[in-house]
């Protein structure tokens with residue numbers, strides 16, 4: 001049975017609010033998401049659930065900038081020292097034609113400098129939870145790299161794919177999939193591919209690897225015209241310089257079902273095979289599900305099984321990393337359907 005890596009320290013991140021439609025609501029990305037997935041894993045006999053090892057910051061520093069990491073570690077204390085009562089949130093950005101490369105001294109300025117969106121607030125435990133989430137990811141990567149496992153599931157929370165080298169947002173702080181891709185490059189594989197099936201485009205992963213030809217990024221997502229993060233994820237973004245051809249986006253119009261989504265998957269998997277991929281990383285979001293409260297696409301629970309099966313057919317060593325998914329009642333069913341599909345080739 002596939003091994004699962006999990007730590008209950010994800011609960012340290014428990015922000016009070018998210019900004020949605022002008023209202024402060026309970027965050028969609030909440031601790032209970034993981035409880036539902038764990039419950040379903042146990043129900044479906046995924047009993048091999050192991051804690052993460054601790055990894056130092058060497059790999060994280062290859063993906064993220066030092067000043068950004070310093071902000072994630074110390075920003076919240078500075079925010080509190082300013083006298084603010086709530087969680088840390090950006091309200092002001094270096095918008096078009098402002099200076100975007102000078103870090104202000106003031107904490108409001110700093111959080112605006114490092115934020116890519118304002119829905120995501122940072123609370124007291126966010127940094128610790130993000131560090132452990134990265135450990136959950138790297139523990140899985142180590143098992144794949146040393147050959148002891150061919151497939152593992154890192155039950156990461158918080159997610160990572162929106163985080164860039166120096167920006168947080170979209171509920172993401174450290175880019176788990178990117179950190180794992182770098183680890184696989186250093187330890188085990190010349191060519192690594194990340195297939196991102198979260199309904200949101202993984203702008204962070206794309207940005208981090210955009211000019212590299214050793215890590216292919218393939219994403220199937222709600223098109224930017226309709227869907228967060230709105231400002232990246234078009235189909236003409238193919239990579240730059242050395243990275244030309246190592247980025248592939250499949251934007252899908254709101255309302256899209258598996259008939260269109262599955263075609264993108266077939267094409268994306270061909271791209272992954274043509275790349276000469278030696279290790280595959282899946283950014284698993286289940287928010288393309290039809291009942292997801294913030295996703296515009298219409299996949300069914302059965303579709304997640306089919307997706308897993310279809311990916312399994314390419315027979316690559318595969319590390320599955322949890323990203324988004326906010327239909328809480330069905331998140332376990334959808335995530336585990338995917339895993340079970342991965343275990344059952346067509």
Ligand code: SP5
Pocket residue numbers: 119159160161162170171172198200228285287293294295323324325
């Ligand atoms: C990891 C991940 O899935 N992050 C997603 C972050 C999305 N945050 C912004 C949500 C905006 C929702 N707009 C939904 C409109 C529903 N009517």
Ligand code: ZN
Pocket residue numbers: 198199200285287323324325
């Ligand atoms: Zn998402």
